[in-house]
Amino acid sequence: MISRRALLVGSAAAVAAGGAGFALGKIGDPPAPVEKPTTAAGPPKYRSRPDLRTLPDVTITTAANGTVPGYILLTPASGTGLWGPLMVDETGSPVWFKKVPDPATVAIDFKAQLYRDKPVLTWWEGTIGGTGGQGVGQGEFVIADQAYREITRVRAAGTEQADQHDFVITPRDTALFWVYDPIAYDLSPLGGPKDGVLHDGLLQEVDIATGKKLFEWRASEHVTLAESYAPLPQGDSAHLPYDYLHPNSVGLDADGHLLLSARHTWTVYKVHKETGEVLWRIGGKKSDFAVDEQAKFAWQHDFRRRRDGSYSVFDNGAGVTKVRDYSRGLVFKVDEAAKKVTFAAEYVHPDRVSAPTQGNFRELADGGSFIGWGQDPHFTEHAVDGTVRLAGHLPLDNQSYRAYKAEWAGAPHDQPALGLRVEGGNVIVTASWNGHTGVAKWRARAGGQPQELSATVEAARTGFETTLTITGTPEYVVAEALDAKGTVLGSSSAIPVRV
Numbered sequence: 001m002i003s004r005r006a007l008l009v010g011s012a013a014a015v016a017a018g019g020a021g022f023a024l025g026k027i028g029d030p031p032a033p034v035e036k037p038t039t040a041a042g043p044p045k046y047r048s049r050p051d052l053r054t055l056p057d058v059t060i061t062t063a064a065n066g067t068v069p070g071y072i073l074l075t076p077a078s079g080t081g082l083w084g085p086l087m088v089d090e091t092g093s094p095v096w097f098k099k100v101p102d103p104a105t106v107a108i109d110f111k112a113q114l115y116r117d118k119p120v121l122t123w124w125e126g127t128i129g130g131t132g133g134q135g136v137g138q139g140e141f142v143i144a145d146q147a148y149r150e151i152t153r154v155r156a157a158g159t160e161q162a163d164q165h166d167f168v169i170t171p172r173d174t175a176l177f178w179v180y181d182p183i184a185y186d187l188s189p190l191g192g193p194k195d196g197v198l199h200d201g202l203l204q205e206v207d208i209a210t211g212k213k214l215f216e217w218r219a220s221e222h223v224t225l226a227e228s229y230a231p232l233p234q235g236d237s238a239h240l241p242y243d244y245l246h247p248n249s250v251g252l253d254a255d256g257h258l259l260l261s262a263r264h265t266w267t268v269y270k271v272h273k274e275t276g277e278v279l280w281r282i283g284g285k286k287s288d289f290a291v292d293e294q295a296k297f298a299w300q301h302d303f304r305r306r307r308d309g310s311y312s313v314f315d316n317g318a319g320v321t322k323v324r325d326y327s328r329g330l331v332f333k334v335d336e337a338a339k340k341v342t343f344a345a346e347y348v349h350p351d352r353v354s355a356p357t358q359g360n361f362r363e364l365a366d367g368g369s370f371i372g373w374g375q376d377p378h379f380t381e382h383a384v385d386g387t388v389r390l391a392g393h394l395p396l397d398n399q400s401y402r403a404y405k406a407e408w409a410g411a412p413h414d415q416p417a418l419g420l421r422v423e424g425g426n427v428i429v430t431a432s433w434n435g436h437t438g439v440a441k442w443r444a445r446a447g448g449q450p451q452e453l454s455a456t457v458e459a460a461r462t463g464f465e466t467t468l469t470i471t472g473t474p475e476y477v478v479a480e481a482l483d484a485k486g487t488v489l490g491s492s493s494a495i496p497v498r499v
Contacts, residue, residue: 195239
C-alpha cells in the first residue's frame with residue numbers, strides 16, 4: 001500500500017501535470033525544485049523554541065488604529081523559511097505556528113471557521129505544481145480544534161486529491177472544495193493536439209464526518225473552452241494539461257446556491273446547488289449582465305456575497321496578461337432584473353500593489369475589509385471608507401496565498417517552553433507557549449530542588465517570547481504562564497541550570 005505521505009509528495013498525477021514541486025519564487029512563476037533550507041548561524045530567534053529559527057518576521061508598516069479585534073492568519077512560503085500556518089497579532093508578533101510535515105509539503109489557505117458549532121482552524125497541506133506556472137494542488141485539508149489538535153482530515157472523494165484554492169465548511173458541516181481533474185480531451189479545434197489533456201474543474205461537497213460525497217459539479221459540462229483567456233501549452237509542453245478554467249473559490253449565496261470564481265475565464269458564476277445549472281455569469285466573454293467599466297475585473301480570486309447584498313472579488317487585474325496597473329478589492333452590486341452590474345467601491349493598497357497571482361478580499365464584522373495581496377506578501381485592513389487602518393507584510397521574498405483576520409481563543413494541550421542561559425552570574429529565562437492566547441504574564445520560580453522553588457520573578461508577556469532574569473544561579477527553574485488575574489494556566493518542566 002502507498003502511504004498518505006508518499007501520495008502527497010510523490011503523486012504521479014503531479015508529475016503528469018508538469019509539476020516540479022512548489023515554486024519558491026512566486027506561485028505564478030514556472031515551478032522550481034524544492035531545496036531544504038540551510039541552518040542559519042548565530043543564536044536562535046526564540047531561545048525557548050530554537051526550532052523556529054527561520055520563522056519569517058512580519059513587519060507592521062501602518063500601526064493598528066480603529067481595527068476590529070482579531071489575529072492575522074498567514075501561510076508564509078519562501079526558499080529559506082519554515083512552511084506552515086502562522087498566526088500573528090497586530091504588532092506582527094507570532095501567536096501560533098505549525099510546521100507542515102516533511103518532506104516538501106506546503107500549507108495554504110489558513111483560516112478560522114465553525115465546525116459542529118465550534119471554532120476551528122483549517123488549512124490545506126500538499127504539493128503544488130502546474131502548467132505554465134499556474135498553481136495546481138494535490139493534497140488534503142486539516143481541521144484543528146482550539147487546543148490545536150487535529151480533529152480530522154478532509155480528502156476528495158474517489159481517487160482524486162483536493163486542490164488548495166478554497167475550503168468552505170457549510171452550516172450543515174459539509175465541505176466544499178475543488179479538484180483539478182486531468183482528462184483526455186481533443187484540443188485540435190483550438191490548435192492543440194487531438195490527444196490533448198484538459199484540467200477540468202471538479203467541485204465536490206463532502207460530508208466531513210463520513211467522507212461521503214454529496215454533490216459534484218463538473219465544469220466542462222457547463223463552461224466551454226471558448227470562454228477561456230488562458231493560452232494553450234505550446235511546443236514540448238503541448239501535451240501537458242490545458243488549465244482553461246483555473247477555479248479558485250467557492251462560496252454560498254444568501255439563497256444557498258453556489259458562488260464560483262474561475263480565474264482563466266475572468267468570470268464569476270452562480271450555480272444551482274441541486275441541479276448544477278449555471279444561473280448567471282458575470283464578467284468574461286459570456287456575461288449575462290452589462291458590467292460597468294469600473295466594475296470589470298480580470299484574473300480574479302475570492303468571489304463572495306457581502307452582508308448588504310453586494311458582491312466582492314479580489315481583482316488581480318494581472319496574470320498571463322496585465323489589464324490593470326494595480327490590484328484591488330472590488331465591490332459591486334447586481335441587479336438581476338435589469339441585468340446590470342454597477343461599481344460600488346474599491347479598496348487599494350497605499351503603494352498601488354499589483355499581484356499577478358493569489359490574493360483575497362474579505363468583509364469584516366464592522367463592515368470594513370481585510371485584504372491579502374497574494375504574490376506580493378502584504379496585507380491591509382480597511383475601514384468602510386477605504387482608509388487603511390492596519391498594514392504589514394512578510395519578508396519580500398515570501399508570499400502568502402491568502403491572508404485573513406479572525407478572532408480566536410487558543411489553549412494548547414502541551415506545556416510552555418523554557419529556555420535558560422547564564423550571563424554575568426544570573427540566569428536569563430525565556431518563556432513561550434505556542435498558541436495560547438490567554439497568557440498575560442510569566443512567572444519564573446527557582447531553587448535547589450525541583451519541588452523546592454521559592455525564588456520568584458514575574459514579567460508581563462512581551463510578544464511570542466518573554467524574558468525574565470533570576471538573580472544568581474539556582475539549580476532548577478520552572479516557568480509558569482499566568483492569565484490577567486494571576487491564575488496559573490500552565491507550567492513548564494523543571495529545567496536544571498547548567499553553568
